[in-house]
Amino acid sequence: MKMRMKLYFIITTLMISTIPLVSSSSEEQIIIDLDRGMISTAPVISGDIFLVKSIGWLSALDLESGEELWAVEHQTPHFFETSPPLVIGEIVVTGWTDGVISAHNLENGSEIWSLETIMKGYGITGSLLLEGDTILVPTDHGVLSLYHSNGSIDWNASTEESTFYRSSPLRFGNDVLLGGEDGRVFGINESGNNYWLEPPSSILNPSIRGKIVSIGQRLLIPIQSESGGGLVEVYEGQSIIHPISGSLAILSEQDGFIIMASTEKTVLFDCISWCVEVQELTNEPVSGETQFLENEIILPVNSAEGKWLLFRPSCQAENCTWKLAETISPKHTQFLTANLVMTDNAIIMVNDAGWVEVIIKKQLEEIIEEEEGDFSQIPWWFLLISGALFILLGVNNESMK
Numbered sequence: 001m002k003m004r005m006k007l008y009f010i011i012t013t014l015m016i017s018t019i020p021l022v023s024s025s026s027e028e029q030i031i032i033d034l035d036r037g038m039i040s041t042a043p044v045i046s047g048d049i050f051l052v053k054s055i056g057w058l059s060a061l062d063l064e065s066g067e068e069l070w071a072v073e074h075q076t077p078h079f080f081e082t083s084p085p086l087v088i089g090e091i092v093v094t095g096w097t098d099g100v101i102s103a104h105n106l107e108n109g110s111e112i113w114s115l116e117t118i119m120k121g122y123g124i125t126g127s128l129l130l131e132g133d134t135i136l137v138p139t140d141h142g143v144l145s146l147y148h149s150n151g152s153i154d155w156n157a158s159t160e161e162s163t164f165y166r167s168s169p170l171r172f173g174n175d176v177l178l179g180g181e182d183g184r185v186f187g188i189n190e191s192g193n194n195y196w197l198e199p200p201s202s203i204l205n206p207s208i209r210g211k212i213v214s215i216g217q218r219l220l221i222p223i224q225s226e227s228g229g230g231l232v233e234v235y236e237g238q239s240i241i242h243p244i245s246g247s248l249a250i251l252s253e254q255d256g257f258i259i260m261a262s263t264e265k266t267v268l269f270d271c272i273s274w275c276v277e278v279q280e281l282t283n284e285p286v287s288g289e290t291q292f293l294e295n296e297i298i299l300p301v302n303s304a305e306g307k308w309l310l311f312r313p314s315c316q317a318e319n320c321t322w323k324l325a326e327t328i329s330p331k332h333t334q335f336l337t338a339n340l341v342m343t344d345n346a347i348i349m350v351n352d353a354g355w356v357e358v359i360i361k362k363q364l365e366e367i368i369e370e371e372e373g374d375f376s377q378i379p380w381w382f383l384l385i386s387g388a389l390f391i392l393l394g395v396n397n398e399s400m401k
Contacts, residue, residue: 030066030358031331034059039350041084042289042339044092046106050341050348051085051092052356058085058094060109063346066358070109074102078122082166086128086135088148093135095124101137101144103151113151117144126168126178127211136169136176143169143176143188155190162186162196166250168211172219179208183223185234200239203228210250213258215271220258224248231260233275242267242275246285252292259297261286266299268322279322281311288337297322298339305329306336306351330357 037055044051049069052059055078059071078097085094091112093103099119103112117124117139126138134154137144142158162180170177175187183199183206197219199206204227213220218235230244231251246262253259256272263285269275284301291298297311312325328340334353341348347359 026361028360029331030360032061032066032356032358033332034354034356036071037354038080038352039354039356040080040082040288040337040352042291043341043348043350043356044085044087045341045343045346045348046087046092049106050358051087052350053081053083053085053094054354055079055081058092058104058109060106061356063348063358064360066356072102072104072109072111074098074100076123082125084127086130088130088135091148093128093148095126095128095137097123097125099123099139101146101151103148115146115151115153121163122165125166126164129169129171131171136171138164138167138169138178140164143178145190157188157190157192157194159186159188159194161194165207166209170212170214172214177212177214177219179210179212179221179223181207181209183207183225185212185219185221197234199223200228200232200241202241203232210248213251213253215253215256218271220251220253220271220275222248222251222260231258231269231275233271240274242269242277247287249286250289252290254292254294257292259290259292259299261290261299263287263302266290268297281322282309282324284309289339291339298342300336300339302335302337304335305333307333308340308349330355332357 034054036057039052039054041053048063049060050063056074056076057071060069062069074096076097081097083095085092090106091103092106095101099117100114102114105112121140123140129136133147134145135148140163144156145154147154162182162184164178165181167178175189178186180186185197187195203223203225206223206225208223210222221232223229223232231242233240244260244262246264249261251258251260258269258271260267265283266281266286267277268279268281270278285303286299287302288300295312299309301307307327307329309324310326311322313320314323330349330351332355334351336351338350345361349357
């Protein structure tokens with residue numbers, strides 16, 4: 001009897017091994033060569049669509065398949081585009097390095113309106129700031145406020161004192177602050193009564209190429225220079241320099257903590273009161289868009305092997321340090337300054353070579369459905385033979401009693 005039972009289980013096991021089972025993989029990867037030049041700013045997701053800004057192009061792709069839904073070509077005089085698209089309802093607005101601002105239908109890419117501004121340097125290279133019915137647009141010589149529904153101008157203010165590159169507007173009371181190429185912070189408003197803050201005299205050849213952050217009435221200013229630059233903290237006429245050398249990245253802030261990165265190192269500051277250096281995260285070169293989420297810091301490493309470093313907090317009691325939890329590398333490595341974008345079920349990566357890579361993480365429900373679908377395909381002969389063997393063994397067992 002024991003021999004027959006062993007034989008039954010051996011045959012059953014062999015038959016089960018012939019049934020195709022679902023793969024243990026829960027990820028799908030899509031790789032796209034846009035072939036539209038360098039991508040210097042992170043993709044923007046809106047529902048099932050993600051937008052990619054490259055040299056002279058704005059492209060919309062399907063998040064699940066990577067299929068191109070539409071693409072808008074815009075001839076520009078420079079070989080980069082760093083102003084990210086801004087999605088407002090059913091439209092997407094973006095600024096270009098030739099000084100043009102354009103709005104497009106999110107569904108099909110058709111142009112809704114377009115506005116040309118004077119270009120004195122690199123046009124529009126900073127982020128647009130949404131304020132209710134209007135948008136603040138940083139030009140290379142001032143700030144423009146316009147209505148996003150039709151592109152009509154609310155107010156326009158400029159300065160002849162400096163030019164602006166990669167500077168994004170900060171609303172500070174009644175003024176809009178922009179950092180200039182000469183290291184000064186300009187306060188610009190619709191009345192035209194502009195003012196500026198001088199950089200510390202110890203900083204040699206200063207320039208501000210990124211956004212300024214305010215915490216209460218304190219200003220945190222990234223000042224790049226040949227010597228003496230770094231994160232400059234200003235409050236009531238008093239300034240403190242937290243030195244960081246190299247080319248500076250776009251800083252990011254979360255609940256009073258600041259990430260200040262450069263081509264030489266990346267530092268985490270606690271700026272809830274006066275800024276204090278908490279931790280050096282890496283000495284790899286970071287010169288683009290940093291990202292500071294609630295429980296994650298993401299840094300784009302601008303090297304030939306181009307990758308993203310993901311840090312997560314490790315806490316014991318009330319003491320937390322940020323540790324490298326994951327390194328994400330694209331299939332096609334290249335220099336990169338754009339950050340990646342993560343959702344609950346997808347990661348989108350882009351780089352300077354124009355490659356787009358999407359990793360889709362399947363939900364647990366989808367995996368279960370696939371497994372159920374595979375098991376529903378169990379052949380009828382397996383059930384028939386298995387049942388017959390079981391009955392045969394039962395009959396033989398009765399006859400032996």
